[in-house]
Amino acid sequence: MANTGWDEFEIGAMLRTFEGEAGDIAGTLQEDRNYTQNSSFSASVADWRIEKPVFNKDFCIDCQFCWIYCPDMSIISRDKKMIGIDMDHCKGCGICVEVCPTNPKSLLMFPEKEEEEEVIAAWPAKEKKEK
Amino acid sequence: MSEMKKIKNLKEFSTSADRFEGANLLCPGCAHSIIVREVLNATNDDLVLAASTGCLEVCTAVYPYTSWDASWIHIGFENGSTAVAGAEAMYNALKTKGRLKQPDRNPKFVAFGGDGASYDIGFQWISGCMERGHNMMYVVLDNEVYANTGGQRSSSTPIGSSTTTAPAGKVSYGERKNKKDMVSIMASHQIPYSAQVAPNKWKDMVKKIQHGMAVEGPVFINAVSPCTTEWKFDPKDTMMITDLATDSLVFPLYEIIDNHELNITYRPKNVVPVEEYLAAQGRFKHLFKDQYKYLIKEWQDRVDEKWAYLQRREEARV
Amino acid sequence: MAFDKVELKDIEVWDGNFAASQALRQCQIDVVAAYPITPSTPIVEGYGNMKANNQIEGEFVMVESEHAAMSGCIGAAAAGGRVATATSSQGYALMVETLYQASGMRLPIVLNVVNRALAAPLNVNGDHSDMYLGRDSGWIQLDAYCPQDAYDLNFIAFKVAEDHDIRLPAMVHQDGFMTSHTAQGVHTLDDDTAYGFVGDFQPMNDMLDFEHPVTHGVQTEEDWHFEHKARQHNDLMTKVLPKIQTAFDDFEKISGRKYNLVEKYDMDDADVAVVCMGTSVETAREVAGEMRAKGIKAGVVGIRVVRPFPFFEIAEALKEVKAIAALDRSSPNGAPGMLFNEIAGALFNTDTKALLSGYVYGLGGRDLTKKHLVDLYTELQANVDAGKVTTQLQQFIGVRGPKLSFL
16 A cells, blocks of 8 residues: 555545455454455554563463453454464553463563563463462 | 344453454553453444544554454544434434345444543534434543543543643642543433443443443443553553552442433442552652642542442432 | 325425425435524425425434534445535534535535525625635535526536545535525426436445445545545546536436536627626626616626636636626635636636626625626726726625725
């Protein structure tokens, strides 16, 4: 879409989300949808992040708190299980880490440049609760 | 009437296919997006959406991108409500005339607006829509400030909050008036449903949204939307702040059915002092100076009084 | 179809407002969202009465302001169907924000504007201040001179606005009270012929097509805004006038009534011409005839399409004329009048030697009398005889007190 001229787009600055017929969108997961280039799903805000969340599935109980409270539709849950993070759309706010109830947490924030495998290998141990 | 989406628990809810997309331009940690997701995911029906000018609008439809997977319209600052009302009128006309392209669908008409667009500049438009009885839902994303334009006071801004147009200073504690009670004002339009919601209490939210979508006629929803930028807290703390809002009863969760049946829908097990809610946000920082501490006490008294009032109304079924 | 058709007499005695109501009924509007204001109120009252008597199947939404009226029209039009409303003056002014939004979103709404002055001071009578207020708003603006025109031009407006090559909103202007409340004989079309002319609404980018979700009303900043505005201007400049001409031609076939982008009267050999709009055109035509009896070769050019401005057609109509008066019924408040400027622009760079002067008249419903026009034509002839404009370029006519003239 970059640098197109005045005669090259639809009138009224109207945008379409999907190519062709949308079908039952509420019943179609993102990977099965046919987005146009105009859907922000096709875009990335990865460069907004200073820190990134890393998911350690070993401790996850699939409570879905991270899914419901993620403001950026970036927690990927399929069949009631948390399976990963959409790193194109995650802005690195850290809410998912805050709402994660496991001990140790299944999600932690790390500087963007850290390697995922390394931080998972060095994942903190269970914290003892002080009474 | 289509079948209501069954959402027994969070795991079941998490199978929803979002109709609101990422890579929108909302701030990291913005509660608007969390609220919008919970509203949209409460139904599987088709949606016709509108937004008044404001954070949600300017961050989700910046050409050449849209973050909406359902038809969506923005006209201006004051008229998101009327935009969707017009679309609803057209739906009724085409239904009567047999010209709907997909006559078997059962669309829901929902408009979103910030508190500036709703409590202030769009107040009359919403009132008109509620009074005329359109089959639509209006959702306020209430962050108690004109956040999109950089933090000016609105008529939803609470006492003591520092905003750019009513800042705290040597002789000022910031906003001098308390916010108006939109849930009651809208209920007074004799609408079938008016409610206050919060994104942390997702189940309460979904129940209210589903109730609102099931009733015939206009529905008003006020959603507390903590603003990391203007309330001045760390983006990671959005849900913690929301918890403080609901558990301190600063934002009590309740519903008003047909303007005569008030139900409190959330009673915190441990009520948090209002002071904790205030202390967690930079916009109230100055209230902790000695000269303004009396305002914190007044805050607590006001919240207690409102809670007692809500309980009296609930008990009296009025 | 669940609504009742109406048998009309070949000629009905209607005022401009009721003529517009009847045209809206015959066009089978899907949604009318409206708010009452003098002098356009009877349009929506008439329409409401038809709705109450099952002559209309569409939705009729009486909202709480004119801003909401146009907002509702925009939402309804984006949803996908035929939409119309009516307003005047202060209501029009309140609507202005949404006028730009409707046209920028390329939504084919028809707005009947019963022209009225703008406060302050408050005034309910006809002048063209409201029409002029919207002239940069990106709408098509058609001008009726009498109830017959107000009726006919509504059909033209829908036909052009809804065309997929156009998709721009259109206003049909008529003069407050002088047209809107003056009953005259109006030649009618029967319901089927009228509806057949405008045809079924053809949706485009409609929100209610759930298989093709659309986003309307986006944000564009410095990287996109100019291109979108340029596109809209291009379509107004290149596509609309030919489409209106075609609609006029087609309309003549079903009605026998011929409309033109500019309406020339006795212009073939005219030395002096008045260019004006609204009811003044009919007055000027009558006086032009009388001036010819006195030996002054007078003609009249009526503006039928205000926007897009018929630049070349105006230049063509005026190319042989020796003196021209541009009549503006709106206070320019610190400039020459709109028509003066547009005509000057159209004639500049041509071979014309015509002398152009401007007149501001009729504000707040002040009558334009035949005497005014006799004096005006006489003045134009004096300009011709002297070979120069003998007065100042801008004169106020019909106002009490010392003579007002400028430039």
